[in-house]
Amino acid sequence: MLLPTIDIALRGATVALLLVLAASLFRGFGTVLAGRLAAAFALGSAAHAVSYSIGSTSPVSLAHAPLIALSTGNVVVFWLFTRALFDEAFKLRWWHALAWAVVTAFSFVNCMWIAPASGVRIAVIAVNLVVLGFIVLAVTQTIASWSADLVERRRRVRVFIVGAAALYGGINAVLQIVLPIGQLVEIANTVNSAVLAAVVAAICYAMMRVDGADLFPAASEVIPVTIAPTQSVVAEAAQDQKLVDALMRLMGDERIYRHDNITIGTLATKLGIPEYRLRRLINQRLGYRNFNVFLNNHRIEEAKAALSDPTQAEVPVITIAMDAGFQSLGPFNRAFKARTGVTPTEYRRQNASAA
Numbered sequence: 001m002l003l004p005t006i007d008i009a010l011r012g013a014t015v016a017l018l019l020v021l022a023a024s025l026f027r028g029f030g031t032v033l034a035g036r037l038a039a040a041f042a043l044g045s046a047a048h049a050v051s052y053s054i055g056s057t058s059p060v061s062l063a064h065a066p067l068i069a070l071s072t073g074n075v076v077v078f079w080l081f082t083r084a085l086f087d088e089a090f091k092l093r094w095w096h097a098l099a100w101a102v103v104t105a106f107s108f109v110n111c112m113w114i115a116p117a118s119g120v121r122i123a124v125i126a127v128n129l130v131v132l133g134f135i136v137l138a139v140t141q142t143i144a145s146w147s148a149d150l151v152e153r154r155r156r157v158r159v160f161i162v163g164a165a166a167l168y169g170g171i172n173a174v175l176q177i178v179l180p181i182g183q184l185v186e187i188a189n190t191v192n193s194a195v196l197a198a199v200v201a202a203i204c205y206a207m208m209r210v211d212g213a214d215l216f217p218a219a220s221e222v223i224p225v226t227i228a229p230t231q232s233v234v235a236e237a238a239q240d241q242k243l244v245d246a247l248m249r250l251m252g253d254e255r256i257y258r259h260d261n262i263t264i265g266t267l268a269t270k271l272g273i274p275e276y277r278l279r280r281l282i283n284q285r286l287g288y289r290n291f292n293v294f295l296n297n298h299r300i301e302e303a304k305a306a307l308s309d310p311t312q313a314e315v316p317v318i319t320i321a322m323d324a325g326f327q328s329l330g331p332f333n334r335a336f337k338a339r340t341g342v343t344p345t346e347y348r349r350q351n352a353s354a355a
Contacts, residue, residue: 003186010193011049017200018046029216033092034084038216041081044074049196054175054188060111068111072127073104075134075169082138082162085215086145088290089338103130128173135173139166147264148291150283152276154215157206168199244285246271247278257298258325264291296335299324303336307344308351317344 022042029035048071051064060068076099084090107127115123142162149155175188207215250256250270259266268278279291288294302324306312312320321332321344336344 003190007186007190007193010190010197014049014193014197014200015046017197017204018042018049021200021204022046032216033090034081035216037077037081037084041074041077044070044077045200047071048074049193052172052192054172054185054192059116062112065108065111069104069108072107072131073100075131076100076103078165078169079134079138079141082141085158085162086142086149089293089334103134106130125177128176131173132170135166135169138162142166150279150289150291150294152279157209157215160206161203164199164203168195171195240281240285243271243273243278243281247281251298255298255302255325257295258323260327262295262325295325297339299326299332300336300339303332303344304340304347307348310352313348313352317348320344 019042022039025035025039025042030039047067051067051071076096080092080096080100110123110127114126139162142159146155146159149158172192175192247267250267256262256267256270264278264282265275268275271278273281282288282291282294286294288297303320306315306320306323307317317332318329321329324332326332326335333343336342336347340347342350
């Protein structure tokens with residue numbers, strides 16, 4: 001009797017914390033996609049805290065099935081959240097909503113019809129394999145885009161949030177698949193509740209330790225504070241300016257952004273400074289929050305010059321894109337339109353008409 005009571009208390013505390021977190025995120029960052037997805041993820045996690053049960057063999061009621069379905073669909077929200085968190089140019093597409101709807105509907109159908117017909121274990125394994133698949137996608141996205149983030153504190157907090165959530169979700173899914181039904185069920189559920197409560201509390205604590213505008217950019221305007229510069233600050237600014245000038249020579253004269261697989265580590269080595277300092281330099285002195293955006297802006301400026309050059313009117317757009325450092329036409333078109341508002345072909349046509 002003690003373990004079920006502890007389990008219910010932990011679930012209740014977790015749900016309360018998640019609801020407060022969701023409300024805070026939506027109120028503070030509801031205008032930002034990553035903030036809205038974070039709030040939705042918190043709500044879906046609350047549904048998970050209410051509905052999950054390891055090793056259960058009893059039929060799912062009609063009232064309980066929607067909560068389980070929302071809990072399962074929340075893994076798609078988690079994946080989209082990591083996309084928006086690490087890519088400030090990310091936008092939701094219609095097929096993202098379709099993916100969420102398909103996973104949620106599959107979970108509901110699984111609860112109501114597949115499990116009674118084929119057996120609970122088969123149904124549980126099927127759903128949790130889907131969950132593990134989306135967690136792998138989220139972790140892959142995190143690893144692939146982490147190095148491009150130029151805001152140091154945000155990098156650490158983001159990785160912690162995604163890592164903690166993915167670790168819990170992955171372990172939970174694996175337990176659902178492999179844990180045999182028996183006397184361990186009550187213990188497993190109670191431990192799972194305690195781990196979930198700890199993860200949610202740790203994520204809340206981590207989010208309080210970093211500026212919300214760093215985690216969810218464009219959520220609010222930063223008001224500059226004027227501080228009288230000291231001699232050391234002036235000296236540091238002068239040294240930083242020398243490094244900025246050297247960096248701009250690399251970008252402008254050597255056009256290093258054209259090189260294949262250029263990384264921030266490569267640039268730091270060429271400048272003879274630690275990687276963390278170059279991140280801070282590009283972020284604080286040049287105003288960029290993402291290294292790929294920094295590179296792409298230089299590439300797009302070169303492409304704009306080529307597209308507006310009458311002597312290159314017959315040069316294919318793909319050739320101009322590749323010469324500027326893009327690896328394929330699709331990313332070039334997306335980055336170009338995001339920066340200029342028009343496609344490369346439209347930009348060339350507009351400049352030809354103006355001439």
